[in-house]
Structure formats: structure tokens, C-alpha cells
Amino acid sequence: AQKITQTQPGMFVQEKEAVTLDCTYDTSDQSYGLFWYKQPSSGEMIFLIYQGSYDEQNATEGRYSLNFQKARKSANLVISASQLGDSAMYFCAMREGLGNTDKLIFGTGTRLQVFP
Amino acid sequence: DSGVTQTPKHLITATGQRVTLRCSPRSGDLSVYWYQQSLDQGLQFLIQYYNGEERAKGNILERFSAQQFPDLHSELNLSSLELGDSALYFCASSARSYQETQYFGPGTRLLVL
Numbered sequence: 001a002q003k004i005t006q007t008q009p010g011m012f013v014q015e016k017e018a019v020t021l022d023c024t025y026d027t028s029d030q031s032y033g034l035f036w037y038k039q040p041s042s043g044e045m046i047f048l049i050y051q052g053s054y055d056e057q058n059a060t061e062g063r064y065s066l067n068f069q070k071a072r073k074s075a076n077l078v079i080s081a082s083q084l085g086d087s088a089m090y091f092c093a094m095r096e097g098l099g100n101t102d103k104l105i106f107g108t109g110t111r112l113q114v115f116p
Numbered sequence: 117d118s119g120v121t122q123t124p125k126h127l128i129t130a131t132g133q134r135v136t137l138r139c140s141p142r143s144g145d146l147s148v149y150w151y152q153q154s155l156d157q158g159l160q161f162l163i164q165y166y167n168g169e170e171r172a173k174g175n176i177l178e179r180f181s182a183q184q185f186p187d188l189h190s191e192l193n194l195s196s197l198e199l200g201d202s203a204l205y206f207c208a209s210s211a212r213s214y215q216e217t218q219y220f221g222p223g224t225r226l227l228v229l
Contacts, residue, residue: 045220103172106159
């Protein structure tokens with residue numbers, strides 16, 4: 001069965017430093033997608049970045065980059081130059097590629113706290 | 117702002133009651149997904165609709181049902197509510213049904229007393 005594992009329940013980082021949030025996945029599909037979402041304390045889920053299994057380059061979106069290591073089945077999120085507003089829960093998710101549905105499977109999340 | 121709207125934002129009700137959660141997808145999106153986020157179960161997929169038809173089902177209880185209307189808005193109906201149904205319910209939408217990013221609404225926080 002497909003599974004997402006986030007082993008860091010909480011992380012601390014100082015403002016302006018970079019931080020890596022870990023995500024490993026398990027799937028037997030050849031075609032899949034990996035996503036990161038941010039959930040601030042207000043509750044909404046904000047899409048950050050996407051990596052397709054066939055993408056040869058690591059995805060980047062502004063200060064966010066995804067360190068995709070296919071052989072290791074890892075998709076770590078790197079946030080550069082952390083800001084206080086980055087304090088939130090971060091969820092890694094995988095698109096389950098069965099048939100023609102985009103059902104997402106989520107990890108348990110990592111709570112990131114950025115301190116001055 | 118993702119462009120996905122959900123109403124109401126908060127809902128407090130009693131056990132045994134029935135509630136309806138409403139979702140309007142982003143303009144032009146045909147797919148709607150419902151997810152439940154609870155402390156013990158985390159984020160779980162409930163159900164997906166594409167252009168009015170049910171496309172995929174997850175761990176959705178029989179007491180729960182959903183539909184997508186011709187104008188593409190969707191409703192999630194929760195009946196015979198139990199304390200354990202208290203959760204944050206998200207609606208997400210995507211342009212089509214496959215290989216598309218899902219954009220989430222702000223969620224409806226349901227509290228069953």
C-alpha cells in the first residue's frame with residue numbers, strides 16, 4: 001500500500017536559516033506525484049510545490065525546493081531563508097496514481113517553528 | 117486565497133443531527149475532493165467527484181454522502197453525527213481528474229457535542 005512518512009514531528013529553525021523537512025514514500029507505481037502543503041494555525045491548506053516521478057530536475061518555487069531522491073524514495077522540502085511567517089504545519093502528500101483519480105495520501109506532518 | 121470557497125466556516129451541532137457542508141470549486145475546475153482532518157486519523161480522503169459523477173471513494177462512512185451539482189458546487193452531508201465526527205473538513209478542487217494539483221478551501225470546522 002502507498003504510504004507517506006514524516007518522521008519529524010517538530011522542527012525549530014532560526015530566522016534567515018535554511019531548514020529541511022523530511023518525507024519518505026512507498027509506492028509500487030511508476031507514475032506518481034509528490035506534493036507539499038503548508039497549514040498555518042488558521043487552518044487552511046496552502047499548496048507549496050509539486051514533483052512528478054518522471055521529472056528529472058528537482059522542483060523549485062521561490063524559497064521552496066524539493067530534494068527528490070527517487071532511489072531512496074524521499075522528497076524532502078527545503079525552505080531557504082526562513083521567515084517568521086513560515087511557522088506552520090507542513091504536510092507531504094502523494095498522489096495515488098490508480099486509474100484516473102488524484103486521491104492524495106498525506107503524511108502526519110511536521111510542525112515548523114521559526115524563531116528570531 | 118486558493119479560489120475554493122467553503123461554507124460554513126464553523127459548525128457546532130449535537131450528536132444524532134445532520135449537517136450539510138458546501139463547497140464551490142475554483143472557476144473552471146471540474147473535480148472536487150473532500151478530505152477529513154482529525155487528531156486521531158490525520159488527513160484522510162473521503163470522496164471525489166468529477167463533472168457531476170462520483171470518481172473515487174475513500175474511507176467515507178455510510179452515514180456520509182456527497183454530490184456535485186450541475187454548477188459544479190458540491191455538498192457533503194453528514195448524518196447521525198457522533199462525537200468522533202468532530203473534525204476539519206476540507207474541500208479541494210482541480211482542473212480535471214488526473215495529474216492535477218489540488219487547491220484546498222479554508223475548511224469547515226465541525227464540532228459535535
